[in-house]
Structures are given as structure tokens and as C-alpha cells.
Amino acid sequence: MPFIDCHCHIDSPAFDVDRAQVLKNAKALGVEQMMIPGLHLSQFSELLSLKNDYSGTAYPRLDIAFGLHPYFLSENNIAGNIEHLLSKFCKYCTQYESSIVAIGEAGLDAKTPIDMQDQIAILVAQIDVAKVLGKPIVLHHRQSHNELIRVLKQKKFTGGGLIHAFSGSFEIAKTYVDMGFVLGIGGTITYDRSQKTRKTLRRVYEELGDEHLVLETDSPDMPLFGFQGQRNSPERIPLVAKALSRVLAVDIEHIALSTSKNYSRVFSSPTS
Template sequence: MWIDTHCHLDAPEFADSLLAVIHAAQEKNVKAILLPAVKVADFAYVKELAHQYSEEIPGLVYTLGIHPLYTNQAQESDIATLEKYIVESLSDPRFVGVGEIGLDYFVENLDPHKQEFFFNAQLDLAQKYQLPVILHVRRSQDAILKALRRRNISGGIAHAFNGSFQQAEQFIELGFKLGFGGAATYERALQIRRLLKELPLDSIVTETDSPDIPPAWLREEGIVFNEPAFVERIAKELAAIRGVNDSEFASVVWGNAMQALPRWSVLCTSIPNLHLAS
């Protein structure tokens, strides 16, 4: 079984083909997908999707959060709205954490102070409700680590990780798993591949970030968007880089994701034949 720990099924790129995308993932034995919200306007839709396609993808779950790329348009009142949704969703077994949140110091024209306000406020909510977080970390590893150390956050996933080995170790020490996906399939991605080879295997999870971060072979084959069905091929390439067989890799990364997001584990354990990767 394969698991995609980061996939934006609510993205407009999938609007006209969502059912086909879901069925393609189902055919590739993708049994669990995490759908992180990125802005308040999408919270209800993200939650709806997680339930609408739970028969096809039994381990389909969601998180709620405000992505740093959307903070310029966000209002301070959005934090109160997020908390309202969190409280309402605590009884929903498909709600597994806070995210996608973080800091992005790569994209121009993003107000760093506004980013930091929303990031810190959302970390406070995660701490208040004892929820793990899905982190967007781009050229902001040290700032995010500093913010995490000021709080008692119950771990989560640092998505699309591309920091140093020392920074990776610090995230792991704080209880985080590190997300690897299509970026590692490029031969020039030497740092990401080094991390994949040398970090503890129990710190790694697989992701697509669909429809973004296309793997190296995607455009060569004339495919327009990344999608969750491709996590199988991506994961097999990651396993080859790591030097482990496919089945062992699939099993370990499944367990790692369940450890990072305990509510996800509770859901999957409750579903027959889904609590163990095979």
C-alpha cells in the first residue's frame, strides 16, 4: 500500500478531473492521502472531499491551516475562524492536524511580519489543542525551528524538506518526520538525495504535493500535472536511492506517517486491512 502525505486535491487544476484522479490513485494501491488546507475559504471543501472519496481512498484525511503564500490576503479574524473549524472537527476522525502552515522566505512580495503572525498564531492553536502540524519550510528552517522550540508542539511533518543535514536532525529531535517526493527524482538534487540516503529511515515519509513538484519523468512523458497516483513510482525511486526494497520502504514510511499524525493512525487502525502496509 502507498501513502501520500501531502496532496492538494482541492486545487483548481483537478476541478475537471477529480474523480479520474481519485480512481487512478485507487488503481495504484494508494490507500491513504493527506489533504492539507491552505486558506480559510477552502476549509469546508477540504473537509467535504475527505469524506466524499473515503470509499475509494479509505485513509483519506485532512488538516486545516493557512499557508504562508496566502497570508497577504488573510485577515486576523481568520485565526478565530480556524479555531472554530478545529473545535468542530475534533470529533471528525478524518481531521488529523493543523496545516499547511509555515514560513516562505523564497517567494517575493510576501510580508514576512504577516507570515510570522499567522504562523505563530497557528502554532499556538496546535499547542492548545495538542495537534501535530504540517509545515511549509522554504528558506526558513532556522526561524521555524526557533518558533517550535518556544512551544510544546506534538510533532508532525516538515513537508518537501530541503534543509541541511543538521537542520533535519533538529526537526527529527522535535518529533517531526520529513517529507520527500518528486524533487528527489532529479539527479541534480544532490542535497535532497543525500538526506534521503543518510537520515534515519524512520524519519522519512512519502508525498507528491500534487499538483505541484512534478517528478523528473513527468514532463518527459507529456503529463501536465502531478497527481497522487504517481506516489507509487516516486516512492519506488526513493527506495532505490535509499537502497531498500519497495515493500520494506512502503511499510516503513506508512508507519512513520501514522506515528507523525496519531489521529491518522487511529482512523487507519479502525479500517479492516488498512492498519498495516502490505
């Protein structure tokens, strides 16, 4: 069964000891492709070499994206320096346009100490780059759906992309779907506390069809229920698919096929 892990930080130091093996195992389990999102400028060259180093058929196909994640903004030393950061970001994205499938992981996080207006300025700049390059965008949210939707609408962004680790109401899901986004479904649906999101997903599936969900692990984060405290891995994608198949009461084969198709529709492969 072909699976795609649409959000996996396989470049994380958590995989330094056994990255090649994890990728091989994932491929053997059917994970044909995965996307590694960008987090901060100094990581981008690493992503390019990773894509290159693991390009053999023993590994899943690695898609990469360049983005500025709100968690890493302090690291980028944004104080009085946003313009410089953004111009460097633009340059990188333009230079490697053909190697990236998307812009992101961008977004808004109400829980980080970074000023929300600064976060919005940096998000808006990334939306502009996505528009200019004709790329979709990968979005992180944390208690920020309303603000995120407001910014996307204000920018009239129609390029679509991924709402990473979706959780929320049917109305919010539908708003994103109407804007061309797919919703990333990961290990959180295996927990009891995710009842509201599971209900939303059932409604999305029944009322909007099977074209809006994709699978993700967010490895090494977001462990599935039963694996708390352990490193998450793209090897667990079949378990996420199984959990989603239970939530929606459809075959796992259908989940594998439809989520892979949905990913490919939104993120067309780069030319190099």
C-alpha cells in the same frame, strides 16, 4: 503494496475534471490513504465535503488538515485583520477538531511578499491551536529553516508533524527529527540538482533509522523528473517510492511499509 501520499492537494481545480477517477486510479495502485492540507479559511468547508464525498472503499482514505498557508495570506486580506482571521481559524479548528488529523499547511516563506513578522504571528497562532488540540502540524518552508526552527523551539512545540517537501542538510533534518517531525519526500529527489538532499536522506536513514521519512506528491505541483510541465498526481506515489528506494538502496516494499508506518505514528486517525 500500501502507500500513503502524505501531502496532496487533490481539492485543487486542476482535478475538477477527473478527481474521482484519479482517486480510484491511485487506490488501485496501492495508495491507501492521503492527506489534503488546508490552505485558507474559505477552503475548509470544501475539504470537509470532499472527505465525505469520497469516503467509499474505491478511494484512498482522505485525511484533512486546517491551516493558513503563507501563499494565501494576501487572499485572506490580512492587513490590520490578523486577529479576526486567527479567531475565525481557531473557531473552525475547535468545531471540527474530530475531523482533522493536523493543523497545516502552515509555515514561513521567505519568497512571498507577506511581511515575515506577520507570517511568524500567524504561524505562532497555528502552533498554539495545535498545542491546545493536541494535533501535529504540517509545515511549509522556503529559505526559512532557521526561522522555523527558532519559532518551534521558542514555542516548545513537541507535537511533531510533517516537514513538507524536505530539503536541506543533515543537521537541519536531525533537528526536525529530534522535535518529532517526519520529513516529506517527493518528486524533487528525482532531479539531478537534489544531490545534497539525497545525501542527507541517506545519512538520516543510516544514522537515525527508518522512522523519519514519509512519501508525498504535493499534487498538482512538484512533478517528477520526466513529467515536467504536467499535472502531478497521487498516482505517481509508487514512482516516488521507487526513487527513494534507489537513493537509500533498500527494497521498495520496505519503503512502502516504513513510510506508511511513520505516517500513521505521527498522524493518528480522527474519530469522525
